[in-house]
Amino acid sequence: MKKLKRSARLADMMQYLIRRPHLLIPLTLFKERYQAAKSSISEDLQIIKETMEMSGLGELLTVPGAAGGVKYIPAVDLKQMRDWVEELRTGLEDPDRILPGGYLYMSDYLSQPQVVNQIGQIFSSQFRHAGLDYVITVETKGIPLAYATSQYLNVPFVIVRRDHRVTEGSVVSINYVSGSTKRIQTMSLARRSMKANSKVLIVDDFMKAGGTIRGMMDLLQEFEAEVAGACVFVESLATAEKLVENVYSLLRLCDVDIKNKTISMQLGSIFDDQ
Amino acid sequence: MKKLKRSARLADMMQYLIRRPHLLIPLTLFKERYQAAKSSISEDLQIIKETMEMSGLGELLTVPGAAGGVKYIPAVDLKQMRDWVEELRTGLEDPDRILPGGYLYMSDYLSQPQVVNQIGQIFSSQFRHAGLDYVITVETKGIPLAYATSQYLNVPFVIVRRDHRVTEGSVVSINYVSGSTKRIQTMSLARRSMKANSKVLIVDDFMKAGGTIRGMMDLLQEFEAEVAGACVFVESLATAEKLVENVYSLLRLCDVDIKNKTISMQLGSIFDDQ
Numbered sequence: 001m002k003k004l005k006r007s008a009r010l011a012d013m014m015q016y017l018i019r020r021p022h023l024l025i026p027l028t029l030f031k032e033r034y035q036a037a038k039s040s041i042s043e044d045l046q047i048i049k050e051t052m053e054m055s056g057l058g059e060l061l062t063v064p065g066a067a068g069g070v071k072y073i074p075a076v077d078l079k080q081m082r083d084w085v086e087e088l089r090t091g092l093e094d095p096d097r098i099l100p101g102g103y104l105y106m107s108d109y110l111s112q113p114q115v116v117n118q119i120g121q122i123f124s125s126q127f128r129h130a131g132l133d134y135v136i137t138v139e140t141k142g143i144p145l146a147y148a149t150s151q152y153l154n155v156p157f158v159i160v161r162r163d164h165r166v167t168e169g170s171v172v173s174i175n176y177v178s179g180s181t182k183r184i185q186t187m188s189l190a191r192r193s194m195k196a197n198s199k200v201l202i203v204d205d206f207m208k209a210g211g212t213i214r215g216m217m218d219l220l221q222e223f224e225a226e227v228a229g230a231c232v233f234v235e236s237l238a239t240a241e242k243l244v245e246n247v248y249s250l251l252r253l254c255d256v257d258i259k260n261k262t263i264s265m266q267l268g269s270i271f272d273d274q
Numbered sequence: 275m276k277k278l279k280r281s282a283r284l285a286d287m288m289q290y291l292i293r294r295p296h297l298l299i300p301l302t303l304f305k306e307r308y309q310a311a312k313s314s315i316s317e318d319l320q321i322i323k324e325t326m327e328m329s330g331l332g333e334l335l336t337v338p339g340a341a342g343g344v345k346y347i348p349a350v351d352l353k354q355m356r357d358w359v360e361e362l363r364t365g366l367e368d369p370d371r372i373l374p375g376g377y378l379y380m381s382d383y384l385s386q387p388q389v390v391n392q393i394g395q396i397f398s399s400q401f402r403h404a405g406l407d408y409v410i411t412v413e414t415k416g417i418p419l420a421y422a423t424s425q426y427l428n429v430p431f432v433i434v435r436r437d438h439r440v441t442e443g444s445v446v447s448i449n450y451v452s453g454s455t456k457r458i459q460t461m462s463l464a465r466r467s468m469k470a471n472s473k474v475l476i477v478d479d480f481m482k483a484g485g486t487i488r489g490m491m492d493l494l495q496e497f498e499a500e501v502a503g504a505c506v507f508v509e510s511l512a513t514a515e516k517l518v519e520n521v522y523s524l525l526r527l528c529d530v531d532i533k534n535k536t537i538s539m540q541l542g543s544i545f546d547d548q
Binding site: 001004007008011012014015018019044047048051052054055057099100105107108111112113116139140141143144147150151155156190193 | 386429
């Protein structure tokens, strides 16, 4: 790379770091990339750190020592989180979203990359210091959320299938009972897709009684994995008895009134202790 | 935002732009954000533009006039594309990936956010000036690729289902014939998920004869959509007769030799005319 002026160097350093979250970058890499002295690089990183904090991008950690460097940890502060979720809530309370049977249409929200990105940033921020190995979800609508979350954590994401496909090799399957419909269903995960003794975050788009999340927890036991937590976009309050505890939700769906055409939502459990 | 020094301003401008691809940002936004004169902002943007080009991030377009501004268009150059794909190819040719039946295990690759990101960058780069309205895929493994692609294009992504779920409202379903297994299958898309007369890019992970892509094309006709193109990660050469033409692939799977435990791959059609 040709030698850059300071302002260009700072701009490049910023893009380099935010495109590589949770990756330890040795200072020598920057020294070589910019043909600059270590002292200049350290000063630059201090400015990057302050800019990241000011713009609400997260933290720049310094790891000291010979094997050290810097690591960008994306994080979302409470105000930003609340602003994003309040905006989503307003959009989702639109009565045109009521579908026959009292369901709520929200696929269009989960189709917008900005929205998926925001949700992924919030979920990953909540578990940024948990030392996760994987993010896991079950097909279909949770997949973009799991991917977005994993992107900000720089760990692989794993997709549990509702059937087993031949291209996956040997799979582990379990039966589980959906908490709301009481139907017995199957989910499976390829044996190869996860190392034993991993720490895992469960992500999904919607939760009623929590049967699907309960199923994923049981499946993860077969892989001797530790569940660090679970995050859902929307949690329904229609089913009082939950099969899982301590699930973080961004929004709570309190009521869908088909007769009067109203939807009422509240901020989710992620805001409860904040 | 407090008034920043030039180097911090450049760093912040970079993160602001690369986190908002394909979005027109008026210069007044930067003027206010940094409390700086228009002439300084213009100079800064020139430096950002040069840095983006040098680091292979893409283009910074200037849109003149009162309703103008700047727009960041992510792009990947041929060398970068080739380096990424060659590295993936080396990893995928590992004989341990051969599954019973001559299938190739590649789910672990499509589980790594960096890999999915690279593929999304390449696909989006190829269609960055196509004026797309949507990226579309069919569940399951293509979903992360479609999302990553849509993220770099700043357009919604749409997931075609292999069944229909009640939470989607009214759906359009079609039957299609898988080109390799000759089985009749169903795919469906919610009526609400796409506006009429849209321009669409099809994305998937794997293509044999192209029956699934052909099916998506037929389904898109029901939405009066125009197909701008189709991109797949890996194209199999095992099926000679293809049901679709002009599909961009990153890699070609030439042969899986179960007896001698070898896999042979080539660069895909995206490199053909380059």
